[in-house]
Amino acid sequence: MNLELGDALPALERPATGDQTIALNKLPQRIVVVYFYPKDSTPGCTTEGRDFAAAHEQFVAADACVLGVSKDSIRRHENFKAKQEFPFELLSDEDENLCQAFGVIQEKKLYGKTYMGIVRSTFVFVDGKLAKIWPKVKVKGHAEEVLAFVQSV
Template identity: 45%
Template sequence: MAVPQAGETAPAFEAPDQNGTTHRLADYRGRKVALYFYPKDDTSGCTTQACNLRDNYQQLLAAGVQVLGVSIDSAKSHQKFIEKHELPFPLLVDEDKKLVQDYGVWQEKSMYGRKYMGTMRYTFLIDEEGKVERVITKVETKNHAAQLL
């Protein structure tokens, strides 16, 4: 699936968070959503990114932006990540890779000359009507909240 572009309708989703609570894009109608995809819980870049969003969470909420993180990790992994870093926002479980595929972020990556499939660090800012307002493909992990605001 191709990466949704600005102006397009965001792919609908339904996924459980770390506690098993189901989140649907339709539930957020009337609010902006920062749907951020990240490779793996508790790795250096992903932790830096999550903590930047945590530290600026009240500003994001004040700007009307609900943050939802997504990775292919398990609910248990998400729970540990949230507890360890005191993250105030839900992390959606995508073990079946449906969201990463629907949003086109499951792509070929390369590390040390080895090619493999993995989650790209992309963020989709979705407007109140469910349309993609912006796609951030060059995420600055230490400054991600500012990129959203």
């Protein structure tokens, strides 16, 4: 399934850091930012998380909730979040249900080998409806671009 603009926030629950389960469609914030990344504690994913963390107060001021998602375990997420001091939650999607719902599991290539993995992507939902998609994200400047969009709605 690939989400399109105007689609509703999927009614899926995922285990999250902070010993909780988060139901995406039941979050109290008006705006929900869901960013998918390949793997905890890798350079690009760490930079992306730090950039979202640096802008966290501005996201909160815009009534936005930021959530990071990868296939890593909750234990890895807890360690990653603690080490980087992320002020937002990370969702574990080990069974890929959320990744499949968002269409972010795609064919990738590395060192001449082809495999299926998470393509770095960000989705912004406003009032429960998909308002913006960034597929195949480049990390540099991305969090700032998402924040600018969030502040504009």
